[in-house]
Amino acid sequence: MSGLSLASLALEGTSRIVLLVLDGLGDIPDADQGGRTPLEAAATPNLDRLAPRAALGRLLPVAPGITPGSGPGHLALFGFDPVATQVGRGVLEALGAGVELRNGDVAARANFCTVDAGGTVVDRRAGRIASEVSTRLCDLLARSIGRIDDVEVIMQAGKGHRFVAVFRGAGLAGEVSDADPHREGSPIPAARPLAPGPEAKKTGAVVDAFVRRAREVLVKEHPANAVLVRGLSARPRLAGYRERFKLRAAAVAAYPMYRGVAQLAGMDVLPTGEKVNDAFTTVASRWKDFDFFFVHVKATDMAGEDGDFAAKRAAIEDVDRALPALTALAPDVLCVTGDHATPVAVRGHAWHPVPVMVHGRWCGADGAARFHERACVSGSLGVLPSRDLMAVLLANAGRLDKFGA
Amino acid sequence: MSGLSLASLALEGTSRIVLLVLDGLGDIPDADQGGRTPLEAAATPNLDRLAPRAALGRLLPVAPGITPGSGPGHLALFGFDPVATQVGRGVLEALGAGVELRNGDVAARANFCTVDAGGTVVDRRAGRIASEVSTRLCDLLARSIGRIDDVEVIMQAGKGHRFVAVFRGAGLAGEVSDADPHREGSPIPAARPLAPGPEAKKTGAVVDAFVRRAREVLVKEHPANAVLVRGLSARPRLAGYRERFKLRAAAVAAYPMYRGVAQLAGMDVLPTGEKVNDAFTTVASRWKDFDFFFVHVKATDMAGEDGDFAAKRAAIEDVDRALPALTALAPDVLCVTGDHATPVAVRGHAWHPVPVMVHGRWCGADGAARFHERACVSGSLGVLPSRDLMAVLLANAGRLDKFGA
Numbered sequence: 001m002s003g004l005s006l007a008s009l010a011l012e013g014t015s016r017i018v019l020l021v022l023d024g025l026g027d028i029p030d031a032d033q034g035g036r037t038p039l040e041a042a043a044t045p046n047l048d049r050l051a052p053r054a055a056l057g058r059l060l061p062v063a064p065g066i067t068p069g070s071g072p073g074h075l076a077l078f079g080f081d082p083v084a085t086q087v088g089r090g091v092l093e094a095l096g097a098g099v100e101l102r103n104g105d106v107a108a109r110a111n112f113c114t115v116d117a118g119g120t121v122v123d124r125r126a127g128r129i130a131s132e133v134s135t136r137l138c139d140l141l142a143r144s145i146g147r148i149d150d151v152e153v154i155m156q157a158g159k160g161h162r163f164v165a166v167f168r169g170a171g172l173a174g175e176v177s178d179a180d181p182h183r184e185g186s187p188i189p190a191a192r193p194l195a196p197g198p199e200a201k202k203t204g205a206v207v208d209a210f211v212r213r214a215r216e217v218l219v220k221e222h223p224a225n226a227v228l229v230r231g232l233s234a235r236p237r238l239a240g241y242r243e244r245f246k247l248r249a250a251a252v253a254a255y256p257m258y259r260g261v262a263q264l265a266g267m268d269v270l271p272t273g274e275k276v277n278d279a280f281t282t283v284a285s286r287w288k289d290f291d292f293f294f295v296h297v298k299a300t301d302m303a304g305e306d307g308d309f310a311a312k313r314a315a316i317e318d319v320d321r322a323l324p325a326l327t328a329l330a331p332d333v334l335c336v337t338g339d340h341a342t343p344v345a346v347r348g349h350a351w352h353p354v355p356v357m358v359h360g361r362w363c364g365a366d367g368a369a370r371f372h373e374r375a376c377v378s379g380s381l382g383v384l385p386s387r388d389l390m391a392v393l394l395a396n397a398g399r400l401d402k403f404g405a
Numbered sequence: 406m407s408g409l410s411l412a413s414l415a416l417e418g419t420s421r422i423v424l425l426v427l428d429g430l431g432d433i434p435d436a437d438q439g440g441r442t443p444l445e446a447a448a449t450p451n452l453d454r455l456a457p458r459a460a461l462g463r464l465l466p467v468a469p470g471i472t473p474g475s476g477p478g479h480l481a482l483f484g485f486d487p488v489a490t491q492v493g494r495g496v497l498e499a500l501g502a503g504v505e506l507r508n509g510d511v512a513a514r515a516n517f518c519t520v521d522a523g524g525t526v527v528d529r530r531a532g533r534i535a536s537e538v539s540t541r542l543c544d545l546l547a548r549s550i551g552r553i554d555d556v557e558v559i560m561q562a563g564k565g566h567r568f569v570a571v572f573r574g575a576g577l578a579g580e581v582s583d584a585d586p587h588r589e590g591s592p593i594p595a596a597r598p599l600a601p602g603p604e605a606k607k608t609g610a611v612v613d614a615f616v617r618r619a620r621e622v623l624v625k626e627h628p629a630n631a632v633l634v635r636g637l638s639a640r641p642r643l644a645g646y647r648e649r650f651k652l653r654a655a656a657v658a659a660y661p662m663y664r665g666v667a668q669l670a671g672m673d674v675l676p677t678g679e680k681v682n683d684a685f686t687t688v689a690s691r692w693k694d695f696d697f698f699f700v701h702v703k704a705t706d707m708a709g710e711d712g713d714f715a716a717k718r719a720a721i722e723d724v725d726r727a728l729p730a731l732t733a734l735a736p737d738v739l740c741v742t743g744d745h746a747t748p749v750a751v752r753g754h755a756w757h758p759v760p761v762m763v764h765g766r767w768c769g770a771d772g773a774a775r776f777h778e779r780a781c782v783s784g785s786l787g788v789l790p791s792r793d794l795m796a797v798l799l800a801n802a803g804r805l806d807k808f809g810a
Contacts, residue, residue, distance in 0.1 A: 028767065028768075028769030028770070029769060029770050029772065031770070035770065035772060058787070062409065062808055063409055063793060063796065064786075064789050064790075064793035064794075064796055064797050065793060065795075065796025065797040065798075065799060065800040065801075065805060066409060066414070066796060066800070066805070066808050067800065067805060067806075067807045067808060068807070068808050068809060069807050069808060069809035069810045070809075070810065071809045071810055072808055072809035073809075082808075082809070083408050083409045084408070086809065087809070089810055092809070092810040093810065096810075343767065343769075345766075345767060346767050348807075349807055350767065350800070351796075351797070351800040351805070352769055352785075353785070353787065373769075373785070377783055377784070377785055377787075378783055382787070383787040383788070
């Protein structure tokens with residue numbers, strides 16, 4: 001990206017861009033499937049219609065060999081440098097749990113744990129208590145604590161022993177060490193400020209008070225009689241789509257994590273349903289209100305994580321079947337891609353470049369028969385850092401001015 | 406590499422990586438050879454067996470159009486930014502001469518030269534004296550000088566009038582100007598400190614004393630009656646493979662330069678023979694002791710430098726014939742590449758991207774029929790800075806954690 005600010009080149013316009021992200025789309029050829037990837041094996045008549053008139057290529061989410069989490073994968077697609085723009089663990093966890101964060105909020109991952117009479121942590125996961133127990137204990141803590149001095153404490157139960165804690169109040173900071181010994185046999189350490197200034201100090205004191213009061217509230221519970229707090233981080237203040245790209249941007253995503261990251265990136269998050277059809281219907285219903293739509297499809301990633309080739313292929317075919325609802329809107333630029341690879345063989349996120357297709361009036365028609373990993377290797381877009389995709393989309397939408405005279 | 410530290414993502418593991426470097430492997434099609442490169446023309450049945458199941462691509466050692474020396478070429482393969490991590494001329498010369506350097510050593514390239522009675526340099530190369538003469542004079546200097554105050558001076562004769570001088574002692578620095586006028590007709594200038602602090606000043610004084618005492622020792626010699634010293638540089642302190650990648654790394658290389666650079670990069674340098682078979686036998690004999698093996702083959706580069714197509718092809722075929730000894734070890738990741746191109750037509754190092762093949766469980770099978778420059782153009786690895794190769798190898802070995810949640 002060479003330090004060039006898109007904000008200085010972005011133009012107002014009436015053109016519309018759709019960024020359709022099939023989570024974990026990228027894959028590798030599967031020998032048991034005739035050496036094809038799920039995208040290659042899928043029947044995709046609607047994508048096939050677009051492919052010859054589109055520009056193909058591959059996105060590198062972070063750097064060669066680097067496997068991105070969902071946060072960096074999406075922030076890069078949204079035009080941020082995913083290394084420079086790191087979002088803390090606590091914030092990502094809170095977003096994933098559906099907690100809406102405000103500027104200034106400090107979020108943390110938290111555990112229920114077991115301590116002995118002397119305060120030594122004897123089980124960091126409190127015997128892996130059931131989610132229902134965790135929910136009950138979060139309610140108990142919320143009723144009993146709720147607030148520490150002028151700081152509101154918001155809790156949201158997660159899976160098993162895990163929950164999210166958000167500290168909301170003036171003058172807080174994320175630079176605070178974990179109130180978590182990270183191993184059994186030690187007491188819960190105090191949360192130390194990791195930055196100068198009163199904010200980190202205040203936050204550390206609030207976290208310590210929360211841990212102390214939680215022990216009082218949970219004193220008769222077993223095995224979950226204490227809490228650990230880690231990954232404290234403040235909601236970052238990121239420049240929005242309007243400010244960076246002169247775009248009114250909307251996010252259409254069913255899963256909290258992606259809704260949250262899109263909100264961080266400055267999009268309006270629209271209510272929508274879980275199915276691909278729901279998402280496309282949402283886009284159609286708000287077509288006039290926005291210039292940019294980020295549409296997120298989760299099923300591809302889930303199938304990849306499960307190592308389920310057939311399910312991943314089916315998820316892609318689902319999207320293809322629904323696609324006419326989107327193309328009927330005649331977006332000036334339609335981009336189909338993923339945030340990272342989740343190859344079936346890997347059963348998890350991976351480092352491989354991600355296929356990308358950009359369709360628009362001036363994209364340059366590569367003439368590829370279909371859109372898949374192999375076709376993308378020789379696509380005219382080449383290999384592109386994900387964070388540069390927004391520039392390509394804006395350019396194709398006629399929304400970027402010439403650089404220099 | 407976007408500033409991301411692999412050290413923070415590297416995982417412990419039991420997987421093994423082999424990086425097989427055919428020095429100067431890259432080449433360009435030769436019209437007299439049916440438009441083929443040596444790699445294309447070579448009979449490589451064993452590489453051909455790997456190729457379809459491998460990921461192919463091309464490495465860019467430094468930057469487009471930049472021809473790398475052996476130092477930067479290898480440092481990039483070892484994961485260093487070859488521009489930011491510059492190793493001084495003197496250090497490279499010392500490593501190439503087989504002088505083992507310790508932390509804090511300052512090494513220099515040196516010449517025997519001829520000065521007239523007034524101290525003016527009349528021949529910077531002392532009539533290009535024979536190597537035997539140079540060896541005798543180095544011995545003479547070593548016996549007569551050996552030490553300047555608390556600094557040990559180590560000399561190693563090179564080709565013709567050249568030798569290496571290493572200054573070993575506390576408080577030295579490489580930031581010292583050359584005691585060399587770089588042209589005839591001038592006296593030998595004093596070595597000036599190029600950095601503040603006592604270290605560069607002390608080193609300059611030691612170099613000047615060395616030049617002065619060498620003139621006294623050589624006063625009756627002719628034509629080599631003085632010495633010039635240039636390219637002063639300190640052995641850099643580079644983070645090792647263990648520290649950067651959580652790898653126990655071994656280098657299997659017959660030539661001093663590559664043994665030296667590998668040692669700088671934090672590898673254990675194993676004793677081995679000159680033949681490819683020797684190298685592979687060495688790897689097999691230490692298979693349990695290391696996670697990463699760098700194997701260096703020099704013959705390809707020498708043939709390229711000689712402009713000898715048949716010899717380069719034969720050198721590649723030699724490697725291919727020996728390859729089963731390596732593949733029999735079933736490395737989790739096998740990478741075959743070069744440190745730079747040495748095209749037969751150029752008769753020297755060149756700037757062209759270098760073919761690379763990465764073979765492993767999750768590499769993604771490109772399905773290429775063979776491994777050569779042309780096939781690599783459409784490989785799934787694309788064009789990769791050499792310094793990012795280690796990330797790709799670690800990822801393929803399951804040794805890199807996800808970046809971000």
